[in-house]
Amino acid sequence: MEGHVPRTHYSKEIRPEMDGEEVVAAGWVHERRDLGGLLFLILRDREGFVQVTLRKDRTSEKLLECVKRLSKESVVSVRGIVRSDKRAPNGCELIPKEIKVLSVAETPLPLEVSGRIRSELDTRLDVRFLDLRIPRNREIFRIRSEVLKAIRRFLDGRGFIEVNTPKIVAAATEGGTALFPISYFEREAFLSQSPQLYKQMLMATGLDRVYEIAPIFRAEEHDTTRHLNEATSADIEAAFADHEWVMRTLEALIASVYENIRENSSGSLEVLGVELPEVKPPFERITYTEALELLAERSVELEWGEDLSTAAEKTLGEIMGAHYFIVEWPTSVKPYYTMPFESREEVCKAFDLMHPRMELASGSQRIHDYEMLRASIERCGLSPESFKFYLDAFRYGMPPHAGWGLGVERLLMTMLEIENIREVILFPRDRKRLVP
């Protein structure tokens, strides 16, 4: 900005030891307290608050007038002298020499940024840019950033290579889930619901271990506090690995993420009032059949071969009380690429990673034999012709492989004890919301 002095310090970097130093702080007008002869301006930036103190008898009329006219949430920069004073909030305050109004906020604000009044989520999401000025709400996204870093660090450390697969895909590649159709020049295309087919194809390349953290799109009508139509999935696929190996990778990853957040985001956790539980592998494993038995004891009756209902997930969660795996699923409820057990073909090498509140991830060892996969696709009522691009990767040397997909938003919301998944994504896309 013309003639503008750049910021030299964040609020938290301004310390009492800096008494007498000139600094430039910049941010939003959080509050103004006019005591008559004394005027306090509380400036907020990403890292916290700094108090700017104006004494009527020692401040120019121009500066006083300027501050008196400032509306809440306007953006200003303040050049001033740090003064150590035990009466000030951080033990120091800023005596301004110059205040620049960089942007004036209109009044009234559509949201109470002070955090004193909790607005409804719908109101908050309509003005997300303001909502995220509330430190508590913003902290979620600092943690989200750390979670993504922790996932990458962990997988990089285990020899995984980060990849990017297309999000615009040709016709109904996987069956099942509803897809969003889009127009792709003269053809119809879809938004990808999962990188599944592509990461499997990469197993035929020699990249061996890959991961991708990317959006997935699901055109389902679900409208709940734990579903999004655009979500983030952390996916891995590993060659020469079985379902057991990728389960161990998954539980170690979850534990590592918790540990990283506990160590690197203690400040954010404190703001959110969350204390992370100990998460240590190995997680308990129960078979699908055992799960049904446990549920029957609690009068939640399910037929063998049915997927778990919401009530079943919740009841199981109460029984288990911590992260756990459900293994040995009926082959019929899992997708066509899932490897059945050799001895009992009605059961397959699939698993779900569960948090007591909900499902976080699902994965399996995959079928790597071309003929077997082709037959499985047919058995599911799908046409192998439309899967040619995928099936071809199995014809010229495909190693055994396994993998999983983990819902990043669900990981975050369960970790941070947040009720609504929309809180952990910046601009949620759900059944009702497409804007902003």
Place this chain on the structure above:
RNA sequence: GCCCGGGUGGUGUAGGGGCCUAUCAUGGAGCCCUGUCGAGGCUCCGACUCGGGUUCAAAUCCCGACCCGGGCGCCA
């Protein structure tokens, strides 16, 4: 998609036929106040989602639309 619940100042709420020219908080405008830190005190400003209907009388009851919340279903 189904079942419940709900839409009141900018925000969050109270009120469920007449007591409503509608409560409280927050906010905004203004005045007073030299150490606030959810500052305090005083004054003022600002709202019944929309459209039909019932009734002497509707924020309140009924119908419809739109919007929102919760649960379920759907969702590898």
